[in-house]
Amino acid sequence: MQKTLLEVRNISKSFPGVKALEDVCFSVKEGSVHVLCGENGAGKSTLMKIINGIYQPDGGETLIKGQKVEITSPIKAGELGVSMIFQELNYTPEMTIEESLFAGRWPKKSFGRVDWKTIRQKTLQLLKQENLSYDPETKLKDLSISNLQMLEILKAISRDADIIIMDEPTSSITNKEIEILFEKIADLRARGKGIVYISHKMDEIFRIADEISILRDGKVIETRPKDQFDIDSVISLMVGRALGQGYPKEEVPVGDVVLEVDGFSGPAGFSNVSFNVRKGEIVGFAGLVGAGRTEVMRALFGLDDRFGGTVKVHGAPVRVRNVQDSIRNGVVMLSEDRRRYGIVPIRDVKENVTLASMDQFFQKGRLNASKERSRVEEICKKINVKMASIDVQVSTLSGGNQQKVVLSKWMLQDPDILILDEPTRGIDVGAKFEIYKLMTNLVKEGKSIIMVSSELPELIGMCDRMYVMAEGRITGELDRAEFSQEAIMRYAMNMTRKAV
Amino acid sequence: MNNLMTREKWQTIKSRYSIYLVLIVMIIVCNLLNENFLSPRNLSNISAQISVTTILAFGETILIIGGLLDLSCGSVLALAGVLSVYVFKETGSLSLAFAVGLIVGVLCNFVNGILVRRFNIPAFIATLAMMTVARGIALLFTKGQNIYQIGDYVWFGQGKIGFVPLPVFFMIIVGIVTWYILGHTSFGRSLYAVGGNEEAARASGINVGRIKIGAYLINGAFVGLAGILLMARTNVGAPNAGQGYEFEALTAAIIGGTSFSGGLGTAGGTLAGAFIVGFLNNIMNLTGVDSYLQQVIKGGIIALAVGYDMWAKVNRTRKTLGAAKLPNERKEAKA
Numbered sequence: 001m002q003k004t005l006l007e008v009r010n011i012s013k014s015f016p017g018v019k020a021l022e023d024v025c026f027s028v029k030e031g032s033v034h035v036l037c038g039e040n041g042a043g044k045s046t047l048m049k050i051i052n053g054i055y056q057p058d059g060g061e062t063l064i065k066g067q068k069v070e071i072t073s074p075i076k077a078g079e080l081g082v083s084m085i086f087q088e089l090n091y092t093p094e095m096t097i098e099e100s101l102f103a104g105r106w107p108k109k110s111f112g113r114v115d116w117k118t119i120r121q122k123t124l125q126l127l128k129q130e131n132l133s134y135d136p137e138t139k140l141k142d143l144s145i146s147n148l149q150m151l152e153i154l155k156a157i158s159r160d161a162d163i164i165i166m167d168e169p170t171s172s173i174t175n176k177e178i179e180i181l182f183e184k185i186a187d188l189r190a191r192g193k194g195i196v197y198i199s200h201k202m203d204e205i206f207r208i209a210d211e212i213s214i215l216r217d218g219k220v221i222e223t224r225p226k227d228q229f230d231i232d233s234v235i236s237l238m239v240g241r242a243l244g245q246g247y248p249k250e251e252v253p254v255g256d257v258v259l260e261v262d263g264f265s266g267p268a269g270f271s272n273v274s275f276n277v278r279k280g281e282i283v284g285f286a287g288l289v290g291a292g293r294t295e296v297m298r299a300l301f302g303l304d305d306r307f308g309g310t311v312k313v314h315g316a317p318v319r320v321r322n323v324q325d326s327i328r329n330g331v332v333m334l335s336e337d338r339r340r341y342g343i344v345p346i347r348d349v350k351e352n353v354t355l356a357s358m359d360q361f362f363q364k365g366r367l368n369a370s371k372e373r374s375r376v377e378e379i380c381k382k383i384n385v386k387m388a389s390i391d392v393q394v395s396t397l398s399g400g401n402q403q404k405v406v407l408s409k410w411m412l413q414d415p416d417i418l419i420l421d422e423p424t425r426g427i428d429v430g431a432k433f434e435i436y437k438l439m440t441n442l443v444k445e446g447k448s449i450i451m452v453s454s455e456l457p458e459l460i461g462m463c464d465r466m467y468v469m470a471e472g473r474i475t476g477e478l479d480r481a482e483f484s485q486e487a488i489m490r491y492a493m494n495m496t497r498k499a500v
Numbered sequence: 501m502n503n504l505m506t507r508e509k510w511q512t513i514k515s516r517y518s519i520y521l522v523l524i525v526m527i528i529v530c531n532l533l534n535e536n537f538l539s540p541r542n543l544s545n546i547s548a549q550i551s552v553t554t555i556l557a558f559g560e561t562i563l564i565i566g567g568l569l570d571l572s573c574g575s576v577l578a579l580a581g582v583l584s585v586y587v588f589k590e591t592g593s594l595s596l597a598f599a600v601g602l603i604v605g606v607l608c609n610f611v612n613g614i615l616v617r618r619f620n621i622p623a624f625i626a627t628l629a630m631m632t633v634a635r636g637i638a639l640l641f642t643k644g645q646n647i648y649q650i651g652d653y654v655w656f657g658q659g660k661i662g663f664v665p666l667p668v669f670f671m672i673i674v675g676i677v678t679w680y681i682l683g684h685t686s687f688g689r690s691l692y693a694v695g696g697n698e699e700a701a702r703a704s705g706i707n708v709g710r711i712k713i714g715a716y717l718i719n720g721a722f723v724g725l726a727g728i729l730l731m732a733r734t735n736v737g738a739p740n741a742g743q744g745y746e747f748e749a750l751t752a753a754i755i756g757g758t759s760f761s762g763g764l765g766t767a768g769g770t771l772a773g774a775f776i777v778g779f780l781n782n783i784m785n786l787t788g789v790d791s792y793l794q795q796v797i798k799g800g801i802i803a804l805a806v807g808y809d810m811w812a813k814v815n816r817t818r819k820t821l822g823a824a825k826l827p828n829e830r831k832e833a834k835a
Binding site: 301303324333343344354356361365367 | 683684685686687689690692693696697699700701702703704705706707759763764
């Protein structure tokens with residue numbers, strides 16, 4: 001019989017005006033992986049924050065190894081053996097691996113001096129024990145996200161954590177890195193740790209779960225061992241309705257070439273990239289993280305520099321020195337990093353939506369407020385942004401709705417070509433589907449879309465044609481009929497290079 | 501849901517108008533402490549006293565909203581002022597002197613803008629350098645001597661339009677200009693975006709560099725004007741004038757709710773902030789509070805005001821994140 005490491009009973013939590021969690025029961029056994037899934041806003045984060053001591057529950061009790069405890073702070077959680085690895089890692093870029101591993105609990109010598117020797121020893125020992133070959137002096141800023149994650153796991157291990165919570169750890173790492181992570185998880189599991197794993201990626205969930213719990217509207221809808229679930233039942237329980245596996249893809253007649261990029265090279269590490277996009281087409285860009293897709297798109301949009309290459313829009317060569325040029329050419333881009341490049345969080349929806357099209361509402365520099373309101377309301381309704389009013393701060397909206405605000409911003413421009421870089425990253429299933437629908441509607445209106453994504457199923461589902469990039473070059477081009485995960489992965493790993 | 505909407509609305513109203521509430525409470529309290537406080541003469545005095553720093557505060561407000569800052573305004577004010585006075589003494593032309601004052605202010609801030617934009621020097625450092633340089637030039641130019649007998653130049657400081665002293669009149673004009681720029685022009689809108697998230701502004705096609713330089717140029721005109729008014733009010737072209745005014749201006753802007761992290765702030769808030777400081781000084785003088793103690797109290801109030809603002813902000817985000825996000829998402833899930 002496996003011991004139960006962590007158990008919460010009848011946990012409830014309310015925020016002003018809403019019940020975030022209602023009578024939630026949840027437990028983790030030793031040596032097992034318990035996957036928690038649910039749409040954004042279902043209450044997963046709230047539950048995890050309670051277990052990690054960031055929030056205090058209004059009611060219910062928490063037991064660790066059968067003992068009733070009160071987790072009053074993340075520090076307390078750490079002492080009780082709970083470690084959380086956040087989806088978005090916060091780290092101090094200039095710290096080294098060894099410094100960060102023991103941050104806040106550096107061993108001391110006399111006069112409060114830090115005992116670096118012991119730190120080095122312990123670090124090397126830990127790295128050896130975990131079979132990792134990091135240099136303890138590497139600075140965190142030089143590590144990839146997956147390495148940073150691994151470091152967080154190491155930290156948890158070095159603190160003797162029994163319960164490790166991972167919040168969507170695979171949302172921004174490559175497939176190869178996911179394998180490494182999963183190996184580590186299997187290893188931790190074998191060592192008797194209890195792991196809470198939050199994700200909405202179905203293939204992952206079914207690979208690593210021992211148990212699955214589904215959270216919806218602040219309640220645990222179902223908890224069962226993995227083999228009593230299948231993908232369809234998980235999805236329908238998550239969204240509370242049956243969702244077809246299919247994508248809302250419709251055949252649209254494809255017209256002339258509207259965008260032609262030739263011989264693009266840039267300092268961001270891509271060279272000789274050439275491709276074209278036709279009217280009414282959704283063109284995908286596949287590749288592993290770091291293949292240079294985002295960099296090419298940023299240069300095309302005028303955000304980054306490039307060494308060389310030409311751009312033709314509707315057959316005519318155009319100059320793209322900055323974003324303004326690009327917008328004038330009818331090319332807009334939705335960035336992969338919404339919080340950094342998409343929204344101005346502390347300003348309201350209205351200002352965010354009109355940010356790129358102020359010339360439509362400011363005649364001779366003067367604001368036409370009523371015209372602005374009605375246009376913004378119209379476009380937000382069309383894109384289906386859910387909000388109390390257009391005067392609320394964008395930071396208060398959910399990820400999916402923030403993404404829709406950015407889309408609304410670009411729709412006001414009525415662009416011909418949209419570059420969508422990871423348009424569905426970090427948003428829930430329902431909102432994803434809406435974005436796919438919107439893409440279909442846009443190409444039906446005769447617009448063209450470049451879709452960059454790391455999720456192969458959505459690329460295969462939505463695109464008419466696909467380019468695959470690896471190491472800063474285009475390594476393959478596929479038509480819809482040729483789409484398959486295997487073919488794309490071969491190009492993405494650059495295994496099809498011709499023998500010279 | 502209805503309950504939630506009213507709560508959200510109430511919170512917006514509270515955060516938007518709380519500064520005016522503070523102002524009103526302050527007027528009531530001051531009036532109780534001293535019956536002369538609300539006399540037209542006293543109010544007119546206070547307005548004239550705060551006019552110069554308030555004009556500077558409007559400039560700082562514009563800059564801080566854009567994620568910038570000007571530490572040099574006190575020095576540039578002195579440089580613009582003494583050059584303006586000098587030109588008046590040489591030519592006798594009030595309009596020429598006025599123009600020179602503005603131009604000097606604008607030029608110095610053009611340099612500030614270039615340093616920040618072209619050379620990527622943090623605004624704090626760039627304007628710190630300008631603070632020293634401008635003061636130095638003002639002292640070099642006058643050989644450290646005050647310029648006396650400035651004649652008709654005093655009209656800028658002591659003249660009246662109707663019953664309104666000219667400095668107060670200019671303060672109102674600058675306030676209206678600031679209000680208009682911030683709320684009704686695409687420049688203002690862009691400025692909030694640049695301060696709120698510079699990268700997102702750039703990725704939305706806003707020419708960030710132009711906005712930043714624009715903000716400095718506007719500030720420059722305000723600083724130049726403030727220089728003219730101060731020299732005229734004090735009846736002397738003093739190269740040492742305006743020391744520490746940058747902090748008075750920053751104080752007014754911050755108490756008025758301008759967020760140091762950028763992207764938030766209003767002209768009305770800054771005006772209220774300036775009056776709060778002005779009233780505070782006035783009532784402490786009227787009730788005979790020790791002048792050294794006054795400094796302590798003023799500093800304490802800054803810490804209190806900003807502390808409250810930050811505290812309210814954290815609370816607000818917690819509440820709205822908890823309250824606004826979830827119901828939205830729930831609707832989405834059910835849609």
